[in-house]
Amino acid sequence: MNELPEFFRTEVFHPLSVHFPIVLLLMATLFKLIGLWSSKITWDHGGRFLLLLGVIGVWIAIYTGDLADGIVSRQLCDPTVLKEHENFAYTTAWIFTATLILEFLMKYVDLLKNRITSVLLVILILAGSGTLTYVGHLGAELVYQQAAGVNIPSEDCSEFN
Template identity: 30%
Template sequence: MSGIPLHPLLVHFPIALLLMGTVLQIVAIWKKKFFDKAALLLLSTGFISGVAAYLSGGGAVRFAAAHWGSAYKSLAEIHELYAFATMVLFGIAISLRMLLHYFRRKFLMPLILVFCILGSVTLGITGHYGGQMVYVQKHAGSAVTTLTVSR
């Protein structure tokens, strides 16, 4: 695996786990017992794998710069910003979820859902910009510079 960045291999785990965790957190409104625990498990493992994916991003940036040049740099910065926001939002949701386990406050559940949904939105945006870097930069060369304007 020498020279191949881990980031593209790792990103799929948090995407699947966090999005499915959000869906199960919504389902847990009506069917608490199983779905509540399953949502916490998926969100927690999704968050941990998300941190690993986030930390591996630097290697992917170095790999891309070596192979494709630096035309995508502003796109990579936006991608990183949304990835960080995603981790913060899901980190808050999981923290609130842990509080809910110990303090059983009804007002926490809507907050958890809001943070999960916002995190899912930023996760989608993060994936969009990641895909733009891979598919546009890799296959179309300088086309990325026109995409950075369309934030």
């Protein structure tokens, strides 16, 4: 029986889908921060659009990460890193989702168009960017220190001692 090509391995979908939301959400953060000091509305609208695409992408990345979890977790010497990666990924996704909801509420509900809500939006988007960076660090640790989805470590994991 022929195996499927490497591209169709379930755990490969996660690294394929995760990089777009990282860039989109970090760029959304940058656009929103520039928009605070710029009089051009383009930064604000661009930031909102990047945030929307990034939130869609982060939930796709979570879904593909869940698909890879069952395959990758059996190969890890320290699965607690994977669990922390997953937990922070959900935290990141929810922070950016809340930011997006607040962003749209500010746009369409006049009562929410004030300085306090704007500051809250900046705090949320910066917190999301911070957790996103940490999630990326944990993902890199999984790949480069434990060969998650790349290579099956030896049975006794002696190379990690």
